Amino acid sequence: xxxxxxxxxxxxxxxxxxxxxxxxxxxxxxxxxxxxxxxxxxxxxxxxxxxxxxxxxxxxxxxxxxxxxxxxxxxxxxxxxxxxxxxxxxxxxxxxxxxxxxxxxxxxxxxxxxxxxxxxxxxxxxxxxxxxxxxxxxxxxxxxxxxxxxxxxxxxxxxxxxxxxxxxxxxxxxxxxxxxxxxxxxxxxxxxxxxxxxxxxxxxxxxxxxxxxxxxxxxxxxxxxxxxxxxxxxxxxxxxxxxxxxxxxxxxxxxxxxxxxxxxxxxxxxxxx
Amino acid sequence: xxxxxxxxxxxxxxxxxxxxxxxxxxxxxxxxxxxxxxxxxxxxxxxxxxxxxxxxxxxxxxxxxxxxxxxxxxxxxxxxxxxxxxxxxxxxxxxxxxxxxxxxxxxxxxxxxxxxxxxxxxxxxxxxxxxxxxxxxxxxxxxxxxxxxxxxxxxxxxxxxxxxxxxxxxxxxxxxx
Numbered sequence: 001x002x003x004x005x006x007x008x009x010x011x012x013x014x015x016x017x018x019x020x021x022x023x024x025x026x027x028x029x030x031x032x033x034x035x036x037x038x039x040x041x042x043x044x045x046x047x048x049x050x051x052x053x054x055x056x057x058x059x060x061x062x063x064x065x066x067x068x069x070x071x072x073x074x075x076x077x078x079x080x081x082x083x084x085x086x087x088x089x090x091x092x093x094x095x096x097x098x099x100x101x102x103x104x105x106x107x108x109x110x111x112x113x114x115x116x117x118x119x120x121x122x123x124x125x126x127x128x129x130x131x132x133x134x135x136x137x138x139x140x141x142x143x144x145x146x147x148x149x150x151x152x153x154x155x156x157x158x159x160x161x162x163x164x165x166x167x168x169x170x171x172x173x174x175x176x177x178x179x180x181x182x183x184x185x186x187x188x189x190x191x192x193x194x195x196x197x198x199x200x201x202x203x204x205x206x207x208x209x210x211x212x213x214x215x216x217x218x219x220x221x222x223x224x225x226x227x228x229x230x231x232x233x234x235x236x237x238x239x240x241x242x243x244x245x246x247x248x249x250x251x252x253x254x255x256x257x258x259x260x261x262x263x264x265x266x267x268x269x270x271x272x273x
Numbered sequence: 274x275x276x277x278x279x280x281x282x283x284x285x286x287x288x289x290x291x292x293x294x295x296x297x298x299x300x301x302x303x304x305x306x307x308x309x310x311x312x313x314x315x316x317x318x319x320x321x322x323x324x325x326x327x328x329x330x331x332x333x334x335x336x337x338x339x340x341x342x343x344x345x346x347x348x349x350x351x352x353x354x355x356x357x358x359x360x361x362x363x364x365x366x367x368x369x370x371x372x373x374x375x376x377x378x379x380x381x382x383x384x385x386x387x388x389x390x391x392x393x394x395x396x397x398x399x400x401x402x403x404x405x406x407x408x409x410x411x412x413x414x415x416x417x418x419x420x421x422x423x424x425x426x427x428x429x430x431x432x433x434x435x436x437x438x439x440x441x442x443x444x445x446x447x448x449x450x
Contacts, residue, residue, distance in 0.1 A: 009321075017350065020332070023346070027343055128337060128338070130338035180401070
């Protein structure tokens with residue numbers, strides 16, 4: 001007690017460390033979920049962030065014209081290649097127009113519901129993003145008020161972004177698929193029977209493994225979500241395979257995947273509810 | 274510095290970190306403004322602004338972007354404490370000591386942050402954790418230097434001041450230690 005009285009500052013620092021350690025231990029049991037205090041703080045922070053996020057987005061859109069000319073040229077070349085590829089695909093699709101008409105009839109008969117029919121789509125703005133640690137979690141400006149719930153799937157125009165980790169009234173925390181802790185079940189577009197799992201590789205890409213080591217997956221194969229795990233609906237584009245390897249340690253076929261969504265400039269997303 | 278002014282600076286930094294600094298990311302990493310502020314405040318000021326506001330902003334940051342609350346609070350506190358300790362031996366008016374404070378704070382922050390996350394079961398590999406450090410630490414050092422240039426003006430004391438502490442003599446003493 002005497003030591004405590006004589007060293008009040010050191011005692012205060014030790015007490016603060018101990019309190020924070022207890023908070024870490026308690027919080028690690030609930031992984032990403034906040035209590036009422038955390039949710040209130042989230043509401044307050046997200047409200048304050050909104051104007052800054054919009055202003056930053058606006059400035060970025062205006063200023064990027066001056067700074068990204070080199071990136072723009074590379075992107076332009078990539079887009080040209082993509083257009084050419086799409087034109088070829090379009091030609092192939094036109095050729096199989098009769099098949100498509102038959103499929104449309106079949107979907108009517110089977111009462112098949114597409115993404116727009118099965119879910120209500122809510123568009124959201126990204127209002128906060130942490131790029132200073134290895135986690136890929138961001139905040140969006142819609143929440144329970146808009147019908148967003150935990151584990152709601154988040155997409156953008158290119159493909160799968162992630163899922164909702166936690167919700168507040170007018171905000172939600174989204175964990176992206178490029179986070180190392182977020183596993184996503186996939187199937188290969190070329191052969192729906194080839195299944196596997198991917199998660200973030202820590203550098204903005206995805207890494208994963210095949211459940212069936214005999215699956216002849218190859219570079220360029222497109223991966224879509226499977227229903228394994230029960231969170232993601234089937235058919236959302238995850239990305240394109242860039243490398244296939246045989247891992248001798250785990251005796252599994254591993255894949256490196258380039259995500260379809262462009263996470264570096266993520267501004268708007270759509271939540272499926 | 275007034276404590277309200279210090280709190281306001283941290284509040285603005287919090288929002289800027291979450292909204293604006295993402296556009297300054299290099300190889301997927303942006304500097305940690307809150308950490309740099311905690312370090313530079315602990316390094317420059319006698320009052321424990323860096324320690325207290327660093328811990329509070331760290332906890333709030335975890336609530337907003339983390340999966341385990343309190344990790345950033347502890348790591349920011351550890352970084353601020355290291356800078357406060359270093360201040361006793363180095364002259365805080367110069368850039369090099371601030372750079373040293375920033376380096377120590379940044380390394381300690383990463384070690385505590387990832388150590389705690391690994392303990393709580395985060396699946397990140399050590400190869401990945403070490404891989405992101407050079408860019409992150411380099412970026413943090415640049416930001417620390419900028420912040421030192423901004424905030425040091427308020428704390429420069431005259432050499433003939435009887436309360437003046439710090440200088441090359443103390444620095445030499447530190448190196449001998």
